[in-house]
Amino acid sequence: MNAKAQKAKGCGIEPAYYDAVTQAIRSEAVKVLKEGAVSAVIGYLPGRRKSAAVPAVVTTEEEAGRLIFSPACVNNLSLYLTKAKKGILPGGKIGIVAKGCDLRALAGLMGESQIKRDDLFIIGINCAGVQGAVAAGNGQLTEASIAKKCRECTAHTPEGVDFVAGTLPHLDGLTPLEAEELARIEAMPQAERWAYWKEQFSRCIRCMACRQVCPFCYCEQCLCDKNRPQAVESSPRPAGNTAWHIVRAMHLAGRCAGCAECERSCPMDIPLNLLNRRMAQELKELYDYEASMAPQEKGPLNQYKEDDDQSFIK
Amino acid sequence: MHAEQVKHDFEPKVVAFVCTWCTYAGADLAGTSRMQYPPNVRVLKFPCTGRIDPVFILRAFQKGADGVLVSGCHPGDCHYMAGNFHARRRFAAFRALLDFVGVDLNRLQFSWVSAAEGGKWVEVVTELTERVRGMGPMKEFKELELEEQWSASLSTPELKAAYDSIT
Amino acid sequence: MPQIITEANLRSLIDSLVKESKLVVGPKEAGSMVLYQPLSNGADLKLGALPRRSSKELFFPICEDILTFGKEDGVTKVKDVDRASFPDAVLIGALPCDAGSPSILDAVFSWDYNDDFYLERRKKSTIVGIACTSCDDACFCTAVGYAPDSPAGSDLFLTPLKDGSYACNAVTEKGEKLVSAHGSLFKEGAAADAAPLAAPDTAKLDLAKIKEWLNTHFEDPLWQSIADVCLGCGACAFICPACHCFDINDEGTPDHGTRRKHWDACGFGKFTNHASGHNPRDIQNKRYRNRIMHKFKYYDDKFGKTLCTGCGRCIRACPVGIDIGDILNKINVQAG
Ligand code: SF4
Ligand code: SF4
Ligand code: SF4
8 A cells, every 4th residue: 555545545634734743843942042041941953864864862953943743753752861961952941742652751750859840941842743763754644644542542642831832733634553453462372472572682682772761761770781789690691681571671671652663663573561551551551540741750660559459579 | 407308309599689787687687597498499689679680580480490588678668768668669660570471470479578687588489489389390481492483493412401401 | 519408407417416425406485475495305395486595605604613622631631623514505496696706705705815714615616597587666776787687797697488497507616517527407499588587777877976975985974874873783794795794703612613704784783892892883774884895895995896796685674774776876976
């Protein structure tokens, strides 16, 4: 099927929508920089390739006038506010462009006292969706190229931001591919699930893109990098890979914002977000916790109730 | 009088992560009261169940445990007030994760055993050991240890030796 | 007159090599992607797509054992991995940007120290390259001195013809041997027209000028502007045909374990971290600068070659869209 046919049938989002969001971001970013309300704005600049956009920290009005929003603006920029990326931002208040899913990460980071709301000027986007794998895209959003997370998005409209860019176009409902895949795996017999993940994890090359791209993987010393004593083998073999993936999912349980950046960044196409979603689903069922756009003081694993479920404990 | 020791074909390795204040004392009580429980269990003592990182459980399985027990103070009895409450949530989540990646949860047991419950310790340990014995060796992680990326899967004698050493 | 091999015979060639118990590695479908993997028969070969990782792992595995150690009667015994046990291998269907990489890497693996893990595998392998017929907007082999029909690094080079068969050009003695040992699969004849080659849409770079600029611009605002957003992951280095850094790790217990050599990347924050805690490349743009410097200056200074074949993999893989082709263009322009 060619891209045009898919568009007719699928997302049907007009390029004019992205143009309007782009204009809104530009004028607001230029304005706040000019007024001196912020010292920099973290946003997206166009890449050389049509299918790519590049995160950028812009400090001048001239640069701010080149910011864009397009289906290629996949990155969760909240990452650049964490201490993992310290040293790249000027001091003072920072402007940041955020989609709904990125806002959940900002809220999570506020909840973990990594950033302060007062230090930010948030340009929220009424987001219609972005593409999945960048390499495959041609810059157009089609039913085939839209990110899996966007098919099931509940965060199209930003909340609690300083400025909202764009108006949300009409969005067709799309089949929730990822939820279906999750259900499929959950329904497998246990041994088959093991075989499934074994195959997936064995492909991992431990490039750590999934960790580096995650706004919540800001630890200065990752447990999985330690070798004295070694908790997780750092060698890219199936044994260490499996341990790494279990530890990664566990350390992000109750913190993950569901931006799916880890999965998108994986050069080996490992479906990492299924692990994140499974954990999110469990924490919702057990403790009624969900990542949201409003900061929550404590994550589900940092608190307890005396009557929490303990049916699994003898 | 000691009960007759039954010979089995398979003696599972069971690793028990316990807190020092309750379960360790409970196990000690079982010992000083001369209660019998399977010698398959290797006890590792921690200050609190709150200190028992899920990665320990994972590591135990990776390094050859057939079953793992995690045990601490009953809710409300934690020496550090809330360590076991936090642990309870963490382990609930961790179980879900292990289950999702396909680990059989029958090999993993959690329990509250107080310093006065020598009998309960015996019961928990015996039940887990016998259950795991019935299930046979935990092969999944052991097999993983043997696997290599194709480009390196050439040095098999050494790997075999490494594999054999995980007993 | 050139030798010709039909596609069916190319697949039969793989079958017979497998029968000769050679390790035959080539592009193969693996889930959502194509990877260089061992082929169990000719039907496995999947041509026409660029594998997600380069073929360097045949010579330089992602992770390999160097030795094992264990205590016997209180004495630690060390056992080396037997390099002689590495199999004879044939890499088949390597695209020019992959086939070219071992001939770049030979220099560094046999310079002050002979890395016989690499060299033994290299010695025992024959590379059958194939001209490239499809590309995308990340490809830039022509900009760095390679080409869709460059036989550099191949022992035997195949050129796809319009009629579906391949013209074979034995570049080295190893290539000749491979042909003569399987003579019945090849036939001599007039070649049909060559199939259209890939045509990457990039201007040629002046690598000498770029190097000159790098010589004098260790400190430059450019590094900050292009690489502040770099995440410090290893995706680019790991899938690159020319990146060759590795780490050595002892895994196991003091009583029993394995020493392993596995891929590492200069983009990782820990790469230059000293035991003292001091890190000379303390921020990401310095690490990224090293990536460019090593590829286009240091390696050239030492070995007279550039560590890049223009495959474009890092461009496709970078989570933040850093585009090495674009950066080289910028430097080229700045260099005047
Ligand atoms: S998940 Fe929602 S908010 Fe996030 S990119 Fe997709 S559509 Fe936009
Ligand atoms: S990004 Fe993918 S290949 Fe890289 S470490 Fe993460 S899971 Fe492994
Ligand atoms: S774990 Fe993945 S989905 Fe969750 S916040 Fe991190 S990058 Fe986003």
